[in-house]
Amino acid sequence: MILLLLIFLWRLLPVESPKTQSVPEAKAVKAAEPAENPQAPPGPEVRGIYALPVPIPRESAPAEPEPDAFDRVIGAILSVESGGDGNAVGDGGQAIGPYQIHRGYWQDATRFLGVDWPYSDARDPAKAIRAVRAYTSHYARHYGRPWTAETIARIHNGGPLGWRKPATQAYWRRVRARLAGE
DSSP, X not given: OHHHHHHHHHHHSOOOOTTEEXXXXXXXXXXXXXXXXXXXXXOOOOOSSEEOOOOEEOSOOOOOOOTTHHHHHHHHHHXXXXXXXXXXXXXXXXXXXXXXXXXXXHHHHHHHHTOOOOGGGXXXXXXXXXXXXXXXXXXXXXXXXXXXXXXXHHHHHHOTTGGGOTTHHHHHXXXXXXXXXX
């Protein structure tokens, strides 16, 4: 009887490997409820009972960051977006400033920076560059993406999940061409 109890308890211990992450402070969760994170990998379907969290496989470990990736790519993004025109307006009036920043992007970036800058400040090159760095670095970290010129450009162009949107590939090619022409 004690042996069965020990085997049962041993099987509840989290198993750590380079490709898994364990859930801290395991708590019982109702498996039939929808997951809070729709991006989480699907687990076995269990209905009407309670299950303990198990190790969740990671997509892959992020690649090594490029040294000074942001400093290297920000000039190319500026060139593609506005050619450096701080008064530029694009996307039918929806994007402003040298980096063509939309209002929602600005709101996220200023929140990440802990500042209360009005949207009109997206025309200020110094503030805009800080906003671009805050926005792209936040979402790259949040989604476990490598801090590369491509990730930065595609998140800037396509939003938090821009790194995986096919529509941002053409934008990245334009930025990469500017980088190659330096």
